[in-house]
Amino acid sequence: MIKPIIAGLGLAAVLPALALAECAEVSxxxxxVRAAWSRATIGTAxxxxxxxxxxxxxxxxxxLTGIETRVAGMPMLHETVTKDGVASMPHADAIDIPAGKTVSLAPGGYHGMLMNLEAELKEGESFPVTLQFEKAGEVSIDTEVLPIRAREAACGVAP
Amino acid sequence: MLKTIRIALWIAVAVSLVVVGVLLWRADRQEQAAAFRPAFSLPDETGAIHTTEEFKGKYVLVFFGFTNCPDICPTTMSEVAQVMDDLGPQAEKVQPVFISVDPARDRASGLDEYLAAFHPAILGLAGDEASTRAAVESFKVFADPEKAASAPGGYTMSHSSSLYLLGPRGDWLRQFEYGTPADDITADLKGRL
Structure with missing residues (x-):
């Protein structure tokens, strides 16, 4: 009688950890580098x-000086800058990752723009992206394709 | 004694003048706000023209954007979709409208299919250059093709990224700046509905 309850409690404790663990992390x-995600697309246009x-x-x-991925012919780094209520999306030559700091490419700020898609990005799939760092070199991470309505990484990593 | 009363009376006069002034100023401001009724007259994907008149009686949430934008537009449409879901049955009194500032390209790439992926209630409008310009000017917002070789089609768009709320009589009520959480927008709308 007690056993299933303990098992249940154990599972309840472990499940959120598992959900977090789903978010790939590469050192x-x-x-x-962690919480890499993208939104599903409609077609490739x-x-x-x-x-x-x-x-x-x-x-x-x-x-971070650049990104590469097989799913897009022309991946670039951009920054969304909102000034006086007007948003523009200038190209970012590089994104500083200061010592001891965490930097997020996240909605409304820095983001990778994957142009010339080779194929539609389907929800539930994933694809590799290689990040090029000035000092650390190249780091590849699996990127989760979330629903088009997604507003944050599935593993809920906040900066 | 008499002097004290006289001073007190003068202070009362001064205070009431200030109060009257503030009241007049507020009434004037409200009148001005009520007088601002931005308008659009733009076709949807099928060519049917939609105007602000059509939505009298409803609250209208207007966003200017373009679908080739990978960051701000999907993020804002996601927020709007969340608001519409969270409003439940009250959602029928709210009409979200997406006005394309890149109409030729958005028509070609399927505006309705794109918006429906966020929420079926979002109405997508894409006019010609003149009617788009008229809507942009009427809302006193900003949209400008920005030359950038790095963007698809050779340019990107700087555009006003707020959501604009019109009331049931078409009067401008407020804007929600980019990044306003869906919960805050929902709470504001629920307070009005």
Whole structure:
């Protein structure tokens, strides 16, 4: 009688951890990269997005200088800048990842713009993205395709 | 004694003048706000023209954007979709409208299919250059093709990224700046419905 309850409680404790663990994390050098996600697309005509969280655990600054992925012919880094209520999306040459800081590419700020899609991004699928860092080199991470209505990573990582 | 009363009376006069002034100023401001009725007259994907008149009696949430934008537009449409879901039955008194500032390209790539993926209630409008310009000017917002070789089609758009709320008589009520959580928008609307 008691056993199933204990098992149930154990499961209840473990399940959220499992849900979090679903979010891939890749570490290389001082950097850890996690919570990579994108939104499903309709066809390939419109660009897709790439969001990710990068943590610099070291004592030297690094920079994200570019992204590569097989799903898009032309991936680029952009920043959404809102000034006086007007949004513009200038190209970002590089994104600083200061020592000891966590930087998120997230809605309304820095984001990867995946242009010239090779195929429609379907919800539930995932694809690899390689991030190029000035010091840490190349880091590849599996990127989850979330529903088109998604507003944040499924594993709920906040900056 | 008499002097004290005289001073007190003068203070009372001063205070009442200030109060009257504030009341007049507020009445004037309310009148001005009520007088601002931005308008659009734009076709949907089938070519049927929709105007602000058509939605009298409803609250209208207007967003200017373009579907080739990977960040702000999907994020805002997601918020709007969440608001419509959270409003439940009251959602029928709210009409979300997406006005394309990149109409030719948005028509070609299927505006309705795109918006329906967020929420079936969102009405997508894409006019010609003149009617789009007229809507942008009427709402006193900003939309400008920004030359950038890095964007698909060779340019991207700087555009006003707020949601604009019109009341049941078509009068401008307020804007929700980009990033306003869906819960806050829902709470504001519920307070009015």
């Amino acid at each position: 290389q050098g001082d950097l850890s 419109r660009p897709a997005v790439f969001y990710v969280t990068i943590q610099n655990n070291g004592s030297t600054d690094d920079r």
